[in-house]
Amino acid sequence: MIKNVTETVITIFFKVLFLIHGRPEENGKLAKVTSLYKSGGFSELFTSIRLWDAxxxxxxxxxxxxxxxxxxxxxxxxxxxxxxxxxxxxxxxxxxxxxxxxxxxxxxxxxxxxxxxxxxxxxxxxxxxxxxxxxxxxxxxxxxxxxxxxxxxxxxxxxxxxxxxxxxxxxxxxxxxxxxxxxxxxxxxxxxxxxxxxxxxxxxxxxxxxxxxxxxxxxxxxxxxxxxxxxxxxxxxx
Ligand SMILES: C[S@@+](CC[C@H](N)C(=O)[O-])C[C@H]1O[C@@H](n2cnc3c(N)ncnc32)[C@H](O)[C@@H]1O
Missing domain, CATH: 3.40.50.150 (Vaccinia Virus protein VP39)
Known part of the structure; x- marks a missing residue:
């Protein structure tokens, strides 16, 4: 339950952020690797967050x-x-x-x-x-x-x-x-x-x-x- 709530809050925050600033994988070099993580779920978004923050x-x-x-x-x-x-x-x-x-x-x-x-x-x-x-x-x-x-x-x-x-x-x-x-x-x-x-x-x-x-x-x-x-x-x- 708490995990789902945390994932939802993070998802909303980053969807808005990426809507404004673009997703990090739009940079060509990273696009190849992110294509491997296209699950549609939280792990796909988490990949983008990691590429953005780390x-x-x-x-x-x-x-x-x-x-x-x-x-x-x-x-x-x-x-x-x-x-x-x-x-x-x-x-x-x-x-x-x-x-x-x-x-x-x-x-x-x-x-x-x-x-x-x-x-x-x-x-x-x-x-x-x-x-x-x-x-x-x-x-x-x-x-x-x-x-x-x-x-x-x-x-x-x-x-x-x-x-x-x-x-x-x-x-x-x-x-x-x-x-x-x-x-x-x-x-x-x-x-x-x-x-x-x-x-x-x-x-x-x-x-x-x-x-x-x-x-x-x-x-x-x-x-x-x-x-x-x-x-x-x-x-x-x-
Ligand atoms: C903050 S995450 C970083 C993961 C990855 N390096 C990245 O950049 O996204 C730290 C990772 O270290 C793993 N970890 C913690 N202790 C470990 C250990 N003793 N041996 C191997 N992995 C470990 C955790 O399970 C976790 O996946």
């Missing part, structure tokens, strides 16, 4: 154009399928712990493979690139974050790239909106619960320090102009 294009531009790329916590597989369509020479592996989302992710593209399981348990082959798009703050502890970052370092080939999208604590109002989304909206929509207080954000500086300690070269930037969320991207190299 810095997918900025991230895609950082991903190696060939080789093995793993997306940990791939959700509905939007980034996996986008990258697979962009470059057939990439071999994409999506890892996801939520079975319903994994089902939505599987679109049958030849250069994609999906694995069910927790990112700290699944064995991935030596990779040219690893993505963690809004995964880390949804893990169960700060220790688990460190464990997954360290095992990803081991899994990358020399020179391989780790690309992380996380949540910055500035600007404060955007941070507040993002926090509300993670604590209330995400649990209702995807986790069959009303809220989840256990969200493990770190500041941009804290992520940089941790990643450098693990051995990565790191550059980072906030990427939220014109959007309500306080996204940051961390581009790391082994």
């Amino acid at each position: 810095p997918y294009e900025e991230i895609a531009a950082l991903v190696p154009s060939k080789g093995v790329i793993a997306d940990l916590g791939c959700g509905d597989g939007l980034m996996v399928n986008l990258l697979a369509l962009e470059e057939p020479t990439r071999q994409l592996i999506g890892v996801e712990i939520n079975k319903d989302r994994l089902k939505l992710a599987k679109k049958g593209l030849a250069n994609t493979k999906f694995i069910y399981g927790s990112a700290d348990r699944v064995k991935i082959p030596k990779a040219d690139g690893i993505l963690m798009i809004h995964l880390l703050h949804h893990l169960t502890s700060r220790d688990q974050q460190i464990e997954i970052l360290k095992s990803s370092y081991q899994a990358l080939k020399p020179g391989g790239k780790l690309i992380i999208a996380e949540i910055g604590k500035k600007p404060f109002l955007k941070y507040l909106f993002t926090w509300f989304t993670d604590v209330v909206i995400v649990p209702i929509l995807f986790e069959k619960r009303l809220y989840n207080k256990e969200i493990f954000y770190r500041t941009q500086q804290e992520w940089q320090t941790l990643l450098k300690k693990i051995g990565f070269k790191v550059s980072s930037k906030p990427v939220s102009p014109g959007k309500p969320f306080s996204h940051i991207i961390l581009a790391c190299q082994k």
Whole structure:
């Protein structure tokens, strides 16, 4: 019931917004991937919302154009399928712990493979690139974050790239909106619960320090102009 109400409110809000501003997939590059998600239901609209709010294009531009790329916590597989369509020479592996989302992710593209399981348990082959798009703050502890970052370092080939999208604590109002989304909206929509207080954000500086300690070269930037969320991207190299 509460899930249906939340979906209805979000649907009305975004239908109006997209009516005024146009849908994000009207940008040609994204149209191909969104055509895979045409269900007519909430998941179709959610795809457009994700392409609108998350810095997918900025991230895609950082991903190696060939080789093995793993997306940990791939959700509905939007980034996996986008990258697979962009470059057939990439071999994409999506890892996801939520079975319903994994089902939505599987679109049958030849250069994609999906694995069910927790990112700290699944064995991935030596990779040219690893993505963690809004995964880390949804893990169960700060220790688990460190464990997954360290095992990803081991899994990358020399020179391989780790690309992380996380949540910055500035600007404060955007941070507040993002926090509300993670604590209330995400649990209702995807986790069959009303809220989840256990969200493990770190500041941009804290992520940089941790990643450098693990051995990565790191550059980072906030990427939220014109959007309500306080996204940051961390581009790391082994
Ligand atoms: C905010 S969503 C982001 C999904 C996707 N990366 C995107 O950009 O739309 C975080 C995802 O991480 C998944 N997740 C959380 N803990 C995980 C774990 N230990 N291993 C694998 N996936 C996990 C959740 O089920 C959820 O789909």
